[in-house]
Amino acid sequence: MSNTFDVIILGGGPAGYVCAIRCAQLGLSTAVVEREKLGGVCVNVGCIPSKALLHAAYVANLVRHDAKTLGVTVGEPTLDFGVAVKHSRKVADQNSKGVGFLMKKHKVTVIQGEGTVQQGRKVKVGGETYTATKGLVLATGTRVKGIPQIGLELDGERIISTNEALFLDEAPESVAIIGAGAVGCEFADMLNAFGTKVTLVEILPHILPLEDDEAADALAKSFKKRKIEMLVSAKVKGAKVGDEGVTLEIEAGDGTKSITVEQVLIGAGRQLNTDGSGLAEAGITLTKQGFVEVDAQLRTSADRVYAIGDIAGPPMLAHKGSREGVFVAELIAGKTPHPIRYDNIPSVTYCHPEVASVGLTEAQCKEQDLDYVVGRFPFSANGRARASLETEGFVKIIRDKRYGEILGAHIVASHASELIHELVVARENEYTVEEVDLAVHAHPTLSEAVAEAALDSLGRVIHI
Amino acid sequence: MVTKVLMEALSPTMEEGKLLTWLKQEGDEVTAGDVLAEVETDKAVMELQARGAGVLRRILAADGATVAVGSIVGIIADPDEEIPDLPTAGAPKEKPAAAPKQPAEPAAAPDAAPTSPPSPQPEVPAPAGGRVKASPLARRMASERGLDLSRVAGSGPGGRIVKRDVEGTEAAAPTAAGAYEDVELSQLRKTIAKRLVQSLGPIPHFFLTTEIDMERAADAREALNALGDGPKISFNDIVMKVVAAALRQHRACNAWWLDGKIRYFEDVHLSMAVAIPDGLITPVIRHADRKSLREIATEARQLAERARERKLTPEEYTGGTFSVSNLGMFDIEHFTAVINPPEAGIVAVGSIVERPVVADGELEVRKRMRLTMSCDHRVIDGATGAQFLQTVKRMLENPLALVW
Numbered sequence: 127m128s129n130t131f132d133v134i135i136l137g138g139g140p141a142g143y144v145c146a147i148r149c150a151q152l153g154l155s156t157a158v159v160e161r162e163k164l165g166g167v168c169v170n171v172g173c174i175p176s177k178a179l180l181h182a183a184y185v186a187n188l189v190r191h192d193a194k195t196l197g198v199t200v201g202e203p204t205l206d207f208g209v210a211v212k213h214s215r216k217v218a219d220q221n222s223k224g225v226g227f228l229m230k231k232h233k234v235t236v237i238q239g240e241g242t243v244q245q246g247r248k249v250k251v252g253g254e255t256y257t258a259t260k261g262l263v264l265a266t267g268t269r270v271k272g273i274p275q276i277g278l279e280l281d282g283e284r285i286i287s288t289n290e291a292l293f294l295d296e297a298p299e300s301v302a303i304i305g306a307g308a309v310g311c312e313f314a315d316m317l318n319a320f321g322t323k324v325t326l327v328e329i330l331p332h333i334l335p336l337e338d339d340e341a342a343d344a345l346a347k348s349f350k351k352r353k354i355e356m357l358v359s360a361k362v363k364g365a366k367v368g369d370e371g372v373t374l375e376i377e378a379g380d381g382t383k384s385i386t387v388e389q390v391l392i393g394a395g396r397q398l399n400t401d402g403s404g405l406a407e408a409g410i411t412l413t414k415q416g417f418v419e420v421d422a423q424l425r426t427s428a429d430r431v432y433a434i435g436d437i438a439g440p441p442m443l444a445h446k447g448s449r450e451g452v453f454v455a456e457l458i459a460g461k462t463p464h465p466i467r468y469d470n471i472p473s474v475t476y477c478h479p480e481v482a483s484v485g486l487t488e489a490q491c492k493e494q495d496l497d498y499v500v501g502r503f504p505f506s507a508n509g510r511a512r513a514s515l516e517t518e519g520f521v522k523i524i525r526d527k528r529y530g531e532i533l534g535a536h537i538v539a540s541h542a543s544e545l546i547h548e549l550v551v552a553r554e555n556e557y558t559v560e561e562v563d564l565a566v567h568a569h570p571t572l573s574e575a576v577a578e579a580a581l582d583s584l585g586r587v588i589h590i
Numbered sequence: 591m592v593t594k595v596l597m598e599a600l601s602p603t604m605e606e607g608k609l610l611t612w613l614k615q616e617g618d619e620v621t622a623g624d625v626l627a628e629v630e631t632d633k634a635v636m637e638l639q640a641r642g643a644g645v646l647r648r649i650l651a652a653d654g655a656t657v658a659v660g661s662i663v664g665i666i667a668d669p670d671e672e673i674p675d676l677p678t679a680g681a682p683k684e685k686p687a688a689a690p691k692q693p694a695e696p697a698a699a700p701d702a703a704p705t706s707p708p709s710p711q712p713e714v715p716a717p718a719g720g721r722v723k724a725s726p727l728a729r730r731m732a733s734e735r736g737l738d739l740s741r742v743a744g745s746g747p748g749g750r751i752v753k754r755d756v757e758g759t760e761a762a763a764p765t766a767a768g769a770y771e772d773v774e775l776s777q778l779r780k781t782i783a784k785r786l787v788q789s790l791g792p793i794p795h796f797f798l799t800t801e802i803d804m805e806r807a808a809d810a811r812e813a814l815n816a817l818g819d820g821p822k823i824s825f826n827d828i829v830m831k832v833v834a835a836a837l838r839q840h841r842a843c844n845a846w847w848l849d850g851k852i853r854y855f856e857d858v859h860l861s862m863a864v865a866i867p868d869g870l871i872t873p874v875i876r877h878a879d880r881k882s883l884r885e886i887a888t889e890a891r892q893l894a895e896r897a898r899e900r901k902l903t904p905e906e907y908t909g910g911t912f913s914v915s916n917l918g919m920f921d922i923e924h925f926t927a928v929i930n931p932p933e934a935g936i937v938a939v940g941s942i943v944e945r946p947v948v949a950d951g952e953l954e955v956r957k958r959m960r961l962t963m964s965c966d967h968r969v970i971d972g973a974t975g976a977q978f979l980q981t982v983k984r985m986l987e988n989p990l991a992l993v994w
Contacts, residue, residue: 464747529734531727531753556725556753 131157133458134249134258135265136241136403139166141435141447142265143225148455150232154260158234159241159251164225166267168444170218175292176312178214180476183319187352187478192515207297207320214292242404247430250404261458264410264418264426264433265451266403268396268442277365278304278390284367285390288313297322298388302374304362305394306333308475311345313393315477318354325355325385327376332358334475338487338536340522345481345538348518365390398437413439422465424454432457446471470553474543479519482546485534485553488524497527501559501583503575505539507590510570516540521579523549523559530558530584541572548576559583592673593642595664597657600629600636607631608656609638609663614646620666627663642666647673724751731756735908736932738849770855772848779852783968793847794967797926798975802986804942804957810989820884825959826862826916827887829939832985834858834878834886835992837912840978844911846932847969853932861910861930862890864897871897872930874910883992914939924960934969937982938962959986 133149135142138160149156163170189203229236239251247262248255270287272280280287291313297320303310306328314324326333326349333349333356334342346356360378373386398416405412411419411427417440418426418433426433432454435447449466456463475481491498504520505511519538526533535549552562559580567577574589581587597607608630614620625637626646640646644666651663667673722739724732728751732739737756744751775783783794807828814823837844837858846853858879861872873893875886896902912934915927918941927938940960947956961982965975985991 529727529730556727558727558730561726 129254129256131155131235131256131258132260133157133263133455134159134247134256134261135263136243136249137166137265137267137399137435138164138225138236139265139267139435139447140168140444141267141451142166142263143229143451144448145263145265145434145451145455146234147228147232148452149458150234152455152459152461154455154459156232156234157237157256157258158229159237159239159249159256161238161240163222164229164236165218165222167269169221169225171289171292173444174221175211175214175218176288176316177476178217179210179292179316180312180478182210182213183316184478186319195515205297205320208295210320211293211295240403242402243408243410243431244404245408245428247428258430260430261454262428262431263451263454263458264403264405264431264437265435265447266399266437267447268398268436270392271395271397272392273304273362273395276362278362278392280392281367284372284388285365285392287392291317291391299323300371300387301325301389301391302327302372302385302387303391303393305329305392306356306358307335307394308473310391310393311349311475311477311481313391314349314354318349318352323353323355323387325357325387327360327362327374328356328358329361330358334481336473337475337481337483338522338534339489340520341481341483341536341538344519345475345477345479348477348479396436396442400437423457424450430458441468441471441473443471443473467554470550472546472550474546476543479516479538479540480542481536481538482542483534483536484546484550485532486524487534487536488522491524491533496533498524498533499527499583500524501579501581501587503578503582503587503590505572505575507578508570508572508575510572510574511540513570514540521545521575523562523576523579523583525559525580525583530560531556532559532562535579537576539572539575545572545576548573591642591644591667592671593640593644593666594662595626595638595640595646595666597629597651597659597661597663598638599659600631600638604631604659606656606658607636609651609653610635611653612649614640616646616649618646620644620646638663640666644671645669647671722751723749725753727753728756736846736848736853738932740849770853772851772853774851779968793929793931795926795929795964796967796972796975797962797964798972798979799924799960799962800979800983802959802961802983803947804959804986807986807989808942808957814883821887821891823883823887824890825918825942826914826939827883827890828989829916829937829961829986830860830862830875830878830890830914831881831883831886831992832982832989833912833914833937834860834875834881836978836981836985838879839981840974842974843935843965843970843978845934845969846911847934847966848932852934852969855911857911859909859911861907861913861933862893863913863915863927864894866898866900871902871907872910872913873897873902873907876909912936918942918959924962926962927964929964929966931966934966935975935978936964937979938964 132154133156135146135158138158142158146156146158186203186205189200193200237251242250244250247258270289272278278285282290297317300323301317302325303314304327306326310326311333314326318324332339332342333346349356357376357378360376363375363377366373371386371388372390373384375382375384400412400418409428413419418437420426420433420438424432424434424438434450434454436442453463453466470484472482472484501523502520506517511517522536523532524534532549532553537545539545562580563577567574578587578589610628610630612627614626620640621643622640624640626640627638629636629638646664647667648665651657657663665673723744724739739751742751742755745755746752811823811828841854844855844858857877860875860878863870863872875889878886910933913930913936915936916939917925918939921941923940923943925938927936929936942957942959944955945958946953963975963979
């Protein structure tokens with residue numbers, strides 16, 4: 127086997143493997159270097175298994191609360207987190223194998239091992255050195271990390287990361303989750319459904335601090351109903367690990383309080399994998415924040431070396447990485463790919479209800495002094511949502527007052543993750559709220575609420 | 591100089607032409623007036639003539655090709671000159687929409703052309719089928735700004751015109767200007783427009799000059815300023831007030847030339863040319879016809895100040911319906927201004943000078959001012975412009991007309 131390829135990609139996660147497939151489609155000989163499992167964090171210890179567990183949480187709550195109303199009486203459910211984890215592992219493994227199959231199908235060489243970058247687009251894996259003639263793509267992603275500054279060094283027992291949480295045999299009696307972003311909220315949702323007493327600790331004034339305040343508030347309201355405790359504007363000052371569990375000193379608002387929990391789950395912050403792969407030696411510079419420094423074409427400071435995915439900068443989302451992978455593949459193949467619209471990347475939190483958004487929040491519109499109008503439609507007025515007892519949430523569309531441009535969209539709903547894309551497509555093609563309304567929406571669907579919110583922004587909402 | 595060879599409208603009703611035979615080949619030297627090719631129109635076989643001299647560098651439509659009027663079929667340029675890379679004009683089966691003309695940029699006029707900040711008119715690739723691809727948002731913005739999308743180069747996928755392209759042309763893209771009436775172009779108007787464009791750049795200007803006696807206006811100004819209870823009123827304020835009032839009576843001059851139609855406005859929004867350190871900008875006094883002289887003076891001063899501080903918002907420098915440019919303060923007695931599209935007219939105001947004139951058979955020294963109006967001939971005909979200017983002259987010579 128030759129050790130020379132057109133393109134070598136370091137990292138087989140959603141950015142790297144998608145890049146590899148696109149390279150292969152474009153006729154480039156391609157290799158992917160992966161030290162663990164194909165599919166990366168997303169497939170193995172991230173997006174995919176957590177969705178399996180969240181679905182289990184959904185079913186638990188369905189049986190517990192709504193089944194009876196629907197005429198299905200099954201009694202108090204027996205919950206076994208370990209079984210749910212088993213299902214999630216099966217799904218993750220299937221997906222990882224699926225990536226392997228795709229690599230084979232596209233004749234992408236997979237090199238198993240830890241790669242070290244060397245000058246001149248060379249990658250050393252074990253005793254072998256591989257050379258990329260046309261492009262070397264860095265897609266090494268991130269890994270979990272603790273917060274040792276406040277005594278929260280990961281130990282895998284009491285102080286755990288998502289890597290451990292996704293493999294628990296049983297749900298802990300109590301847990302404090304540090305960070306109420308998408309990851310923190312998803313674990314709060316799933317563990318709560320499996321009977322864990324959850325305390326979410328967020329340093330900023332809202333849970334889901336990157337989302338629109340209204341959306342975050344709607345989820346907070348739902349969490350509160352389920353007795354998930356939320357400490358916002360709360361700072362962990364110290365942590366002590368004892369026999370009984372972990373005692374946290376938390377400064378929140380008016381004073382300091384101390385809570386003791388069985389486990390602490392770190393749901394915030396990830397370590398960029400920019401260390402230990404020889405980047406500095408290969409002449410690749412990093413930004414102040416530690417990301418690999420790239421230009422608008424994702425080129426690093428070294429000749430024909432590109433960076434994609436989490437290490438290339440925020441937002442750290444799988445779908446952003448995948449798109450960057452396609453972009454770079456086309457660039458290397460000599461095409462002129464359409465620039466990535468970083469302002470039109472949707473973000474989703476898969477709680478119940480789900481929270482999905484694209485574009486600006488209302489607070490950002492205010493900050494930028496934009497002239498805007500908000501349209502809203504609550505799912506409590508949507509027939510389909512009522513039929514399935516999923517009336518929590520709303521669609522909120524923020525449009526430019528003058529031209530109707532969709533500045534931002536925020537959806538809280540049982541299937542917000544699926545609903546948001548209509549508005550992503552609209553924004554990508556510069557449809558205004560009028561075009562969203564003009565497209566006929568099937569009845570009865572949750573999507574009708576999207577059209578109604580667009581109409582509401584025009585002052586013509588029908589069903590409220 | 592690069593001269594584009596366009597498929598010309600060789601008959602008034604012609605929308606496309608069939609290029610029968612090129613009589614010149616790539617590399618041939620040509621002079622203006624040379625017959626380049628034979629073209630079959632809807633009525634007859636006609637000759638396509640060179641409009642410039644040089645070498646026929648590129649032939650973009652093959653013998654036998656049918657191309658829309660206005661499409662670029664060839665390029666004449668100096669032997670070594672860099673020429674734009676243009677696609678070949680096809681032989682579209684479907685009827686193409688009238689393709690946009692994109693004659694060379696008008697030569698930078700030496701006078702105070704009140705073109706608002708840099709108004710990039712990107713080189714338009716010859717649209718193969720004449721179809722304009724644009725996003726709904728871009729269409730909406732363009733229509734509200736009176737922008738002709740066929741003149742905008744698209745930067746989106748496949749050359750699609752997207753928001754940023756329309757934003758880029760914001761300068762030349764006035765915002766909505768209130769109530770108006772769109773009048774579809776008659777065949778005659780269309781033909782006149784086409785002909786004139788061919789003869790004189792994208793906007794067929796013509797100029798009307800009148801000399802105005804400013805004695806009474808000067809007296810009125812002095813009296814008003816002597817009251818000392820308001821802003822100082824300048825001659826330019828008076829001219830703007832009068833122009834606005836006259837436009838109210840001559841709607842035909844208060845109009846925009848848009849693609850395929852003329853938009854006549856009910857309200858007068860006056861663009862005033864203001865020199866700023868690195869160029870020129872035309873802030874707009876909205877509803878100037880409904881404002882008092884004092885209000886105009888105050889607003890003009892504030893806008894000029896904000897313009898020089900570069901603090902104008904797009905709303906403040908777009909949407910004008912007619913322009914006034916004044917170089918009197920530089921002792922320019924007479925000049926012609928370049929029209930600020932899509933507006934159809936502009937008056938260039940010269941300095942007030944004492945001149946010997948014959949009045950009632952007597953030689954007298956009087957304050958006189960020359961006013962020159964530039965008209966877009968596609969919108970304003972000679973007599974139309976002249977009548978408007980006559981009203982302006984009468985009002986300035988008898989400022990009491992403003993009161994009655």
